[in-house]
Amino acid sequence: MSSAISTDVLIVGAGVAGLWLNARLRRQGFSTVLVESASLGGGQSTKSQGIIHGGAKYALHGALSGASEAIADMPRRWREAIAGKGELDLSGVNLLSEAHYLWSPGTIAGNLTSFFASKAVRGRVDQVTGSDLPPALQNPAFKGKVYRLAELVIDTPSLIKRLVELSGDSLLAGHDIEPLYAADKHEPEELTGLRVDGREIHAQRVVLSAGAGNAALLKLMKVEHPTMQRRPLHMVMVKGPTLKPLFAHCLGGGPKPRVTVTTHPAADGQWVWYLGGDISEADGVARDPEAQIAAAKKEMGSLLPWVDFSQAQWATLRIDRAEPAQAGLVRPDNAFLFSKKSLMVGWPTKLALAPDFADRVLEKLARDGVHPTPQPKLVGLPKPPMAIPAWDELLP
Template sequence: MSTPQHEIHLDIAIIGGGVAGLWLANRAKLAGFSIALFESKALGSDQTLASQGMIHGGMKYTLAGTLTGASEAIAEMPGHWRACLCGEGDVDLRHTRILSDHFFMWSGDDLGSKITSFFASKITRGRVDAVHPDRRPPLLRHKDFSGSLYRLEDLVIDTPSLVTNLANNIEGCCYQIDWQKAQLQRDNANKVTVKITGDQGDVVIHAQRFIFTAGKGNAQLLAELGLDQPAMQLRPLQQVMLKHHYPFDFYGHCLGRETTPRLTISSHRLPDGGHVWYLGGSLAEQGASMEAEALIARARAELAELIPWVNLDDAEWACLPIDRAEPLQPGFVRPDNAFVAPATGASNLLVGWPTKLTLAPNLANQALALLASGNIAPIHPQTSLLTWLPLASLAKTPWEQAFPPALSAEEALALRFREPDDEQP
């Protein structure tokens, strides 16, 4: 006997469970749409949890001494995120942990006169402030530090708590999908559906709009439908992680001779309390094609030159290659903004890339505007898919995977509070 086939109709079906898909799902749910989000790995995997958590206003793009399209496109993002973190924005992020409410920008030597004057100008007022020597962070509070130090309005959030917060806001709507048992389809009217084969029979999911927010995976999803537009470009990076014993955290960009930061440092904690520095900037861009051993040697040399008073002889090191996915741009330039557009050849499909963590709200705004322009309104009731799919889990951070604990948190706690008569003879 053939198994029954079920039909489920949703307003919005989102494929890709990173920050872009989760933020958009939150906005769509609040707007009254019935939604489902599908993730093939784990929520936040790849780009989202591999980010440094910076919510920046674009000042790191002004190192040529002028405002740029990229800097102005995201100038309002820190304020937008701060409102959400206070529960006053378009998405409730009150359960997202803030790692730092500012970011530093420093130079190994004195800054050039052009950029010094620019940072002191009225146009950057409130976005960049010079730091007095007695207000330096612990890492740079050393007699051998010289150069200039600025404080940016940028904030840093804990990405695992962000992903958890966004997923909990739409509890029961984030599903784990196995593409070995599911298939994207396109009918004669060029409408996309997803067919899932399960023990309880097959189910075909229809939606007024499917939206791909799978980052690098968008290209493969489009290819499965025989489509290739919108096109994607990849910007390869290789971040460096080091586990160390220093008790202080630091979040900052070190300026070099280029128009992008020479080095970016963010601080993160392991479940066992260990401290990790996560290194990006030009180091990660220029090290994209390097062997891990060579890149670690270069990172060691950079830190030895920039903060020679910090002894990292006992640090543990690891590298993380990342392909940052973006919409294809002429000349492979960096996109200034988030991107969402209809797929060519499918009547009910949108494809988007946030391009940066900080621009996830902008992607959602664009997507909702496209829904409105297409006269897409809530018409289907919210439906559970738990008969066919399990709920999606949260991914581990790159530093958790790079530096796994020798003991689990439970084992460490048990050892800490072991009674004397628990000792084995």
């Protein structure tokens, strides 16, 4: 059997939430071990559109929601980190766009009057025209209006790579996970660590940040709360030599974007448009891949008739957004953290809220009086592989 390890905090799940938390803890002097059973960032993280929301999307119906309040400061915190001046040094992360946009294909819907007056977007939305338009919309045939949001878009593969660099010696590939309890105890509050592929890892605190994987881990530990919900998406990808960058929510008549487009670099140098928004939700989830692609071709052909898709490749990707269960499957407003003695369980609920998730863990550690302890360097641990971007797997 492998020798035992002692650490301050043992984290399970190396998506952006777990990796960000790991880096924050290490920066504050805590020893950590971060266990991943598959690939680094390979769950929801590499399937994200990379938008660091600041709340505008959630105020399209004109009201200031809890979500738009909670997420409002995230773009600033991410920008500071990417500039190397924030809570983490994320310099080197590829910034795909300095802004995200609201794009109206025709007349502005009436409910946007209250949207533009709301606190969620006041002072952070400007109309753009001419050469300031996103490249894909710089066409004489475009007759709509475009508004620039102070929300950046990041390249998630480069983000994961940088967070892995900040992980140092803490990463561990592990598949067979069992809870470790205090002697003669088999209750979650007596958890002292985990046995990972036969190796005992003892920790002051165990944090589950494994996204959808949290459900199985909670069942394994016989923890009944919190429960998890899954909100499905059926995303569409299109890659082609004539595509130009576009990062925008296309507005429809309702409270959700008609379609949300982000643009990502493929390994072969072409651009990939990644399509979410309303097209990927209820009706899109019910369609099979062929029908979803047909719907996306019709929608994009209607919205952007000047774009040549004749040489484009199309694919779809199903995603289950894993979150703490909410009444009516609504989206949680904040990052979520549940704790019971030495166990913490959480979901950031959105990529942008990874810093908020880390804040909550650090605050709980401080309240519990958990402090860094000296630990030897970890040597020879098997490392998880890096995830391959979804667009490079599906559109090679």
